Amino acid sequence: MPEQSPFDLAEGDPFGPHNLPYGVFSTADAPGRHRIGVRYGDRVLDLSALPSALPAAIHPHAELLAAPTLNPLLAAGRPVWQQIRAAVRSAVSDPAHRDEVAPLFHPLDEVTLHLPFEVADYVDFYSSEHHATNVGRIFRPNDAALPPNWKHLPIGYHGRAGTVVPTGTPVVRPQGQRKAPDEELPSFGPSLRLDIEAEVGFVVGTPSTLHEPVGLGSFRDHVFGVCLVNDWSARDIQAWEYVPLGPFLGKSFATSVSAWITPLDALDEARTPPPARDFPLLPYLDDSAAEPGGIDLRIEVRINGETVSRPPFSAMYWTAAQQLAHMTVNGASLRTGDLFASGTVSGPDPDQLGCLLELTHGKGPYLQDGDEVTLAAWAPGPDGARIGLGEVSGRVLPAV
Structure with missing residues (x-):
């Protein structure tokens, strides 16, 4: 039986394209490398790799998304938050991007989640x-x-x-x-x-x-x-x-x-x-x-x-x-x-x-x-x- 596509969510999944929450994760093959991800269904989309897959849409923010915590993205301000959110929604929803984006997903049960931001106060x-x-x-x-x-x-x-x-x-x-x-x-x-x-x-x-x-x-x-x-x-x-x-x-x-x-x-x-x-x-x-x-x-x-x-x-x-x-x-x-x-x-x-x-x-x-x-x-x-x-x-x- 072929593996289910990461784009095909179960009906009513609370982590669909209307949500797209941000976190920080690492994988077993690179435990010391913390990456920013977005949860989509039961998978994590690696945002650090997204600028390479969709350079026109998100390349200006590549440095923010390559950080090991959310803090640089948090500091960038609301216009940037909205631009990145729109690009991520397009990445998971537009069929034209599926071939480039599909390899960037990681099963949620195969990653380690970390404190998503460095707490100031x-x-x-x-x-x-x-x-x-x-x-x-x-x-x-x-x-x-x-x-x-x-x-x-x-x-x-x-x-x-x-x-x-x-x-x-x-x-x-x-x-x-x-x-x-x-x-x-x-x-x-x-x-x-x-x-x-x-x-x-x-x-x-x-x-x-x-x-x-x-x-x-x-x-x-x-x-x-x-x-x-x-x-x-x-x-x-x-x-x-x-x-x-x-x-x-x-x-x-x-x-x-x-x-x-x-x-x-x-x-x-x-x-x-x-x-x-x-x-x-x-x-x-x-x-x-x-x-x-x-x-x-x-x-x-x-x-x-x-x-x-x-x-x-x-x-x-x-x-x-x-x-x-x-x-x-x-x-x-x-x-x-x-x-x-x-x-x-x-x-x-x-x-x-x-x-x-x-x-x-x-x-x-x-x-x-x-x-x-x-x-x-x-x-x-x-x-x-x-x-x-x-x-x-x-x-x-x-x-x-």
């Missing part, structure tokens, strides 16, 4: 009203669930870029100080309340100038695409250390990201208005006259293969454009490769909660050694197509 937000309310009720049962500033600005914190790891990287159980409410003094040891956080990440391409805020209308000029994020959390370490300041060692040990970065342009059909605001927003956050800033992403959380939750990203109170505007309004500049994440995605229903803290009402059980967590997601695309965001997975290893 990492910022994590806290933008789901449902998540923030649930956590507030668990931690502060006698006080207001939301702090007074929550609906006036996107709350966030700076994480650790050096511990952002690609999907498939094992997560070693962190150690640190813990103190239960009934203990007089803290103890030291492995986290007993290791948790997940199902999040969506946004990858910055074009940098900005110091002291020049990035407004809502400039979001697409700076953000290249979207990935899935699992911001692993040690709840016992976090609870003891985060008063009066923010998350630190309870978060900084590992943040997992998916191997594929889906371009923003692939998600146009999934744009949706965010939830109604309870208060008038200050002008730099007021998106009432802007394009719909929410994105309809359907996330699935699996632990050891069992689906435990389906959080809806469309329910997020603060949008990514508002997050970007807020984190630069003080004059902080963006760098190519900056990653900012949404915070835990949770919906209003019991089966839409994005972390074990919420799913178990703070009582546990939490993750055990050997547990494997996988996040997957898709978004509606044109003509009923699905846009897949791939998966981000990690297995918990014992503390060292």
Whole structure:
């Protein structure tokens, strides 16, 4: 039986010509050579070789596509992103290019996927009203669930870029100080309340100038695409250390990201208005006259293969454009490769909660050694197509 053509996708494949997410891969015969690729069905198209196959369409960008990470492409800016995306769509869709392009595909199960970009800075937000309310009720049962500033600005914190790891990287159980409410003094040891956080990440391409805020209308000029994020959390370490300041060692040990970065342009059909605001927003956050800033992403959380939750990203109170505007309004500049994440995605229903803290009402059980967590997601695309965001997975290893 002849081998199936890489151009012939199964009906409904979420990695068709409307998607075309970017990643970085290597092959068994050249493990040290990292190459930029685009996922198409169950194969990876080697973009580093595409300028040789289709020189007229993409040759001006050959140097960008020959890089071992996405960072040079990210820095090139939106006009170049659109030119390359159009050329790749033509390469996989136009029958005239099949003979030249077919040899550039690699089966997905025969390549190794790597961290697709070098992370410059990492910022994590806290933008789901449902998540923030649930956590507030668990931690502060006698006080207001939301702090007074929550609906006036996107709350966030700076994480650790050096511990952002690609999907498939094992997560070693962190150690640190813990103190239960009934203990007089803290103890030291492995986290007993290791948790997940199902999040969506946004990858910055074009940098900005110091002291020049990035407004809502400039979001697409700076953000290249979207990935899935699992911001692993040690709840016992976090609870003891985060008063009066923010998350630190309870978060900084590992943040997992998916191997594929889906371009923003692939998600146009999934744009949706965010939830109604309870208060008038200050002008730099007021998106009432802007394009719909929410994105309809359907996330699935699996632990050891069992689906435990389906959080809806469309329910997020603060949008990514508002997050970007807020984190630069003080004059902080963006760098190519900056990653900012949404915070835990949770919906209003019991089966839409994005972390074990919420799913178990703070009582546990939490993750055990050997547990494997996988996040997957898709978004509606044109003509009923699905846009897949791939998966981000990690297995918990014992503390060292």
